[in-house]
Amino acid sequence: MDRVKRATHHTTARDEDLTCKPAGRSRAPFNWAVRVYYEDTDLGGVVYHANYLRFLERARTEWLRSLGFEQDALRERLKIQFVVVEAKIGFRRPARFNDELLVSVKVRETGRASIVFDQDIHAAAARHAEICRAEIRVACIDSGNFKPKPLPPELLTELAA
Amino acid sequence: MDRVKRATHHTTARDEDLTCKPAGRSRAPFNWAVRVYYEDTDLGGVVYHANYLRFLERARTEWLRSLGFEQDALRERLKIQFVVVEAKIGFRRPARFNDELLVSVKVRETGRASIVFDQDIHAAAARHAEICRAEIRVACIDSGNFKPKPLPPELLTELAA
Amino acid sequence: MDRVKRATHHTTARDEDLTCKPAGRSRAPFNWAVRVYYEDTDLGGVVYHANYLRFLERARTEWLRSLGFEQDALRERLKIQFVVVEAKIGFRRPARFNDELLVSVKVRETGRASIVFDQDIHAAAARHAEICRAEIRVACIDSGNFKPKPLPPELLTELAA
Amino acid sequence: MDRVKRATHHTTARDEDLTCKPAGRSRAPFNWAVRVYYEDTDLGGVVYHANYLRFLERARTEWLRSLGFEQDALRERLKIQFVVVEAKIGFRRPARFNDELLVSVKVRETGRASIVFDQDIHAAAARHAEICRAEIRVACIDSGNFKPKPLPPELLTELAA
Numbered sequence: 001m002d003r004v005k006r007a008t009h010h011t012t013a014r015d016e017d018l019t020c021k022p023a024g025r026s027r028a029p030f031n032w033a034v035r036v037y038y039e040d041t042d043l044g045g046v047v048y049h050a051n052y053l054r055f056l057e058r059a060r061t062e063w064l065r066s067l068g069f070e071q072d073a074l075r076e077r078l079k080i081q082f083v084v085v086e087a088k089i090g091f092r093r094p095a096r097f098n099d100e101l102l103v104s105v106k107v108r109e110t111g112r113a114s115i116v117f118d119q120d121i122h123a124a125a126a127r128h129a130e131i132c133r134a135e136i137r138v139a140c141i142d143s144g145n146f147k148p149k150p151l152p153p154e155l156l157t158e159l160a161a
Numbered sequence: 162m163d164r165v166k167r168a169t170h171h172t173t174a175r176d177e178d179l180t181c182k183p184a185g186r187s188r189a190p191f192n193w194a195v196r197v198y199y200e201d202t203d204l205g206g207v208v209y210h211a212n213y214l215r216f217l218e219r220a221r222t223e224w225l226r227s228l229g230f231e232q233d234a235l236r237e238r239l240k241i242q243f244v245v246v247e248a249k250i251g252f253r254r255p256a257r258f259n260d261e262l263l264v265s266v267k268v269r270e271t272g273r274a275s276i277v278f279d280q281d282i283h284a285a286a287a288r289h290a291e292i293c294r295a296e297i298r299v300a301c302i303d304s305g306n307f308k309p310k311p312l313p314p315e316l317l318t319e320l321a322a
Numbered sequence: 323m324d325r326v327k328r329a330t331h332h333t334t335a336r337d338e339d340l341t342c343k344p345a346g347r348s349r350a351p352f353n354w355a356v357r358v359y360y361e362d363t364d365l366g367g368v369v370y371h372a373n374y375l376r377f378l379e380r381a382r383t384e385w386l387r388s389l390g391f392e393q394d395a396l397r398e399r400l401k402i403q404f405v406v407v408e409a410k411i412g413f414r415r416p417a418r419f420n421d422e423l424l425v426s427v428k429v430r431e432t433g434r435a436s437i438v439f440d441q442d443i444h445a446a447a448a449r450h451a452e453i454c455r456a457e458i459r460v461a462c463i464d465s466g467n468f469k470p471k472p473l474p475p476e477l478l479t480e481l482a483a
Numbered sequence: 484m485d486r487v488k489r490a491t492h493h494t495t496a497r498d499e500d501l502t503c504k505p506a507g508r509s510r511a512p513f514n515w516a517v518r519v520y521y522e523d524t525d526l527g528g529v530v531y532h533a534n535y536l537r538f539l540e541r542a543r544t545e546w547l548r549s550l551g552f553e554q555d556a557l558r559e560r561l562k563i564q565f566v567v568v569e570a571k572i573g574f575r576r577p578a579r580f581n582d583e584l585l586v587s588v589k590v591r592e593t594g595r596a597s598i599v600f601d602q603d604i605h606a607a608a609a610r611h612a613e614i615c616r617a618e619i620r621v622a623c624i625d626s627g628n629f630k631p632k633p634l635p636p637e638l639l640t641e642l643a644a
Contacts, residue, residue: 037383039209039376043202043258044626049567050200050540053533054361061359072420084532088571094629097204098394143527146577198544200537205465210406211375215522218372222520233581245371249410255468259555304366307416361531365524365580372522419526 030066030105032059033124036097046094052132053087056119059103060138067158078152079143085114086137095131100124110159113148114139191227191266193220194285197256207255213293214248217280220264221299228319239313240304246275247298256292261285271320274309275300352388352427354381355446358417368416374454375409378441381425382460389480400474401465407436408459417453422446432481435470436461513549513588515542516607519578529577535615536570539602542586543621550641561635562626568597569620578614583607593642596631597622 034055042048060082064071074080095101102124108116115138121131142149195216203209221243225232235241256262263285269277276299282292303310356377364370382404386393396402417423424446430438437460443453464471517538525531543565547554557563578584585607591599598621604614625632 035380037376037380038203038205039211039379041204042199043204043206044199044564044566045204048200049570050533050536053536054359057361057533058357058359070420072418081527083527083574083577085574086572087532087574088569090569091567094566096394098392196541198537198541200540205403205405210409211372211379214372214375215520218522219518219520231581233579242366244366244413244416246413247411248371248413249408251408252406255405257555259553360525360527361533363526364521365526365528366521367526370522 030059030063031102032062032105034058034101034103034121036095036099036101038097041097044094046096047131049091052089052091052121052134053084055101055103055121056134056136057084059105059119060117060136063105067155069152069155069158074152075143080149080152081141081143082115082138083141083146084136085139087134088136089132089134091132092130093132095121095123101131102128107159108135110151110156113141113150115151115159191220191224192263193223193266195219195262195264195282197258197260197262199258202258205255207257208292210252213250213252213282213295214245216262216264216282217295217297218245220266220280221278221297224266228316230313230316230319235313236304241310241313242302242304243299244302244307245297246300248295249297250293250295252293253291254293256282256284262292263289268320269296271312271317274302274311276312276320352381352385353424354384354427356380356423356425356443358419358421358423360419363419366416368418369453371413374411374413374443374456375406377423377425377443378456378458379406381427381441382439382458385427389477391474391477391480396474397465402471402474403463403465404460405463405468406458407461409456410458411454411456413454414452415454417443417445423453424450429481430457432473432478435463435472437473437481513542513546514585515545515588517541517584517586517604519580519582519584521580524580527577529579530614532574535572535574535604535617536567538584538586538604539617539619540567542588542602543600543619546588550638552635552638552641557635558626563632563635564624564626565621566624566629567619568622570617571619572615572617574615575613576615578604578606584614585611590642591618593634593639596624596633598634598642 036047040047040051061071071082100123102122104118104120104122106118108118110116117136117138118134119136120133123129123131140149140151141147197208201208201212222232232243261284263283265279265281265283267279269279271277278297278299279295280297281294284290284292301310301312302308358369362369362373383393393404422445424444426440426442426444428440430440432438439458439460440456441458442455445451445453462471462473463469519530523530523534544554554565583606585605587601587603587605589601591601593599600619600621601617602619603616605611606614623632623634624630
C-alpha cells in the first residue's frame with residue numbers, strides 16, 4: 001500500500017524521466033511457479049497451447065507485484081493498464097497434468113509506453129526441460145480510452161535499478 | 162437496433178409491469194448448437210466440466226438475442242447486466258472432442274429481478290444422448306453498483322407472450 | 323513417491339475396506355489460496371462464474387496431494403480418475419481482479435465410488451467475505467472405460483483417520 | 484464419413500506423395516464466424532488475448548472439416564494429431580463482447596510434417612476492422628508418442644488442388 005502512495009505522488013515526475021533506458025540488467029531473473037491442473041490440459045493429455053499465454057501473464061503479474069506494483073492500484077489510481085500487443089511463442093515440449101512449471105520474466109527492452117519481455121517456461125522437476133520460449137510485447141494504455149500512455153516513471157526507475 | 166430503441170423508451174414503464182408473471186409457456190423450446198473444440202476438452206478426452214457452464218451461457222445469450230435483446234445494448238443504455246447467482250448441474254454423460262451439442266433454454270420462472278432457467282445439453286447426433294442438465298438462476302443487476310435491478314419490462318412482456 | 327508405492331501395494335486390500343465410512347471429521351479444514359488473474363475475469367470486472375469451478379477443483383487437487391495422493395499416479399498406476407458428476411453453487415459476492423481467495427475443502431460424505439465435498443471460497447483479506455459456496459459430488463471412475471470404480475482403500479483410510 | 488473411409492484406404496500412398504508442394508493458392512479464402520461471449524472477455528471489457536488463439540484454432544478446425552477431414556477420425560484411424568509448435572500474433576485492435584468476428588485461414592506453406600498458416604481476425608461488422616494477425620505453425624504428430632508424422636497424403640492432395 002505504501003508503494004501505491006509512492007505511485008501516486010511520483011506522477012508529477014518530468015517527462016524526461018520517461019525516455020527509454022536499458023532495462024535492469026543487474027536484476028536477478030524472476031521465476032514464478034505454476035502447477036498444471038486438469039483445467040489447463042486438453043485431450044492430447046498436455047497443456048492446451050493457448051494456456052501458456054495465461055501462465056506467462058501470471059508470471060508478469062507476479063513480477064510486477066514483486067517490484068511493488070499492484071495492477072488494480074495502477075488501474076484505479078493512474079488509469080493505467082497493460083495489454084499484450086505482440087506475442088511470439090515457440091512450443092518446444094508439452095507440459096503435462098500435475099507438472100510444476102517455472103515461468104521466467106526478463107525485460108529485454110523498454111520503450112516510452114511499452115515493454116518487451118523474454119520469457120520461458122521450464123519444468124520445475126529434475127532436468128528443467130524447456131517447455132516454451134516467448135517474446136511478449138506489452139503496451140501501457142489508458143484504461144479509459146485504450147490510447148498509449150507512458151510507463152509510470154517509478155516503474156522505469158525500478159527497471160533501471 | 163430498433164429493439165434497442167424500444168428498450169430505451171420503455172424504461173418509463175410503471176413498476177406494476179415488473180411483477181412476477183408466468184414465463185412464456187407457449188414459447189417453443191430454444192436450442193443452440195455448440196461444437197466441442199480442443200480448447201473445451203481436458204486430458205480425460207472429454208469436455209472439462211466447468212466449460213459446460215460456458216455452453217449454457219452461450220445458449221442463454223443467443224436466446225436473449227433471438228428475442229431481440231442484445232446484452233451490450235442493455236448494458237450501455239439501461240446499465241443492466243445479468244449474472245449467474247446459482248447453478249445446479251448434473252453431469253450425466255461426457256461430451257467428446259468434435260461432438261456437436263444442442264443446448265436448450267427454457268424459462269422456469271421469473272422474479273422481479275431474476276430468472277430461473279431449466280437447461281440441458283444433448284448430443285446433436287442420432288440418439289440425442291443427454292450430456293447434462295442444469296438449473297441456472299440469473300439476477301438482473303445494475304452494471305455500475307452490482308445491486309439488483311428489475312428486469313426490463315419489455316423482456317417480461319416477451320417472456321409472458 | 324513412497325506414497326505412490328503404497329498406493330500400488332495396497333490394491334490387494336479386501337473389498338470390505340471399501341464400504342462407506344464417516345469422513346475424517348477430526349481433520350482440520352483444508353484451505354488453498356488462489357490469486358485472481360486477468361484471465362479469470364470478465365467484462366463485468368469480476369471473476370467469470372464458470373471459473374469458480376476451476377478454483378474449487380484446484381483446491382480439491384491440492385487437498386488430495388496434501389494427503390499424499392498424486393492424481394497422475396492414481397491415473398497411471400490404478401487407472402483411476404475423478405470426475406465431477408454434480409455441482410451446486412451459490413454465488414454470493416463477486417471476486418475481483420487481484421483478489422487473493424481461500425478455497426476450502428471438506429468431505430461431507432463418501433460412498434463406495436464417490437465423494438461429496440462442501441467447499442466455499444472466501445476473500446483472504448480482512449473480513450473474509452464469502453464469495454461462493456458449493457456442494458460438489460465427485461465420482462471415481464476407470465480412466466479407460468469411464469465406469470465407476472471403488473475409491474482406493476487407502477484414500478478411504480485417510481478420510482476416516 | 485465417406486471421407487474418413489478415403490482417409491483410411493489412402494494410407495498406402497507412397498512416400499513421394501508426401502513431399503512439399505505449393506499450397507492450394509487457387510483456393511478461395513476460408514472464413515469462420517466467431518461470436519464473442521462473456522467467457523471470452525476480461526475486465527478490460529475486451530477479448531482476453533490468449534483467447535484469440537482459441538478462435539484461430541476453431542477456424543483451422545472448421546477449415547479442415549470443410550476439406551472433409553474430421554480430427555477425431557484422423558486421431559482414431561490414422562493416429563494423427565495436429566499441435567501448434569509456433570505462434571506469432573500481433574494484436575491490433577480489441578474485440579468486444581457481443582462482436583461477431585471473422586477468422587480467416589490461409590495455408591502459407593506445407594512441409595513434410597507441418598503446415599504454416601496465415602490467419603487474421605476481422606470484425607464482421609461494417610468496416611471489417613482488423614483485430615489481429617497471426618502466423619501459426621502446426622506440426623502433424625503421432626498421437627501416441629508425440630513424434631512428427633508425415634501429413635496424410637490426401638490432405639496434401641487437397642492443399643495442392
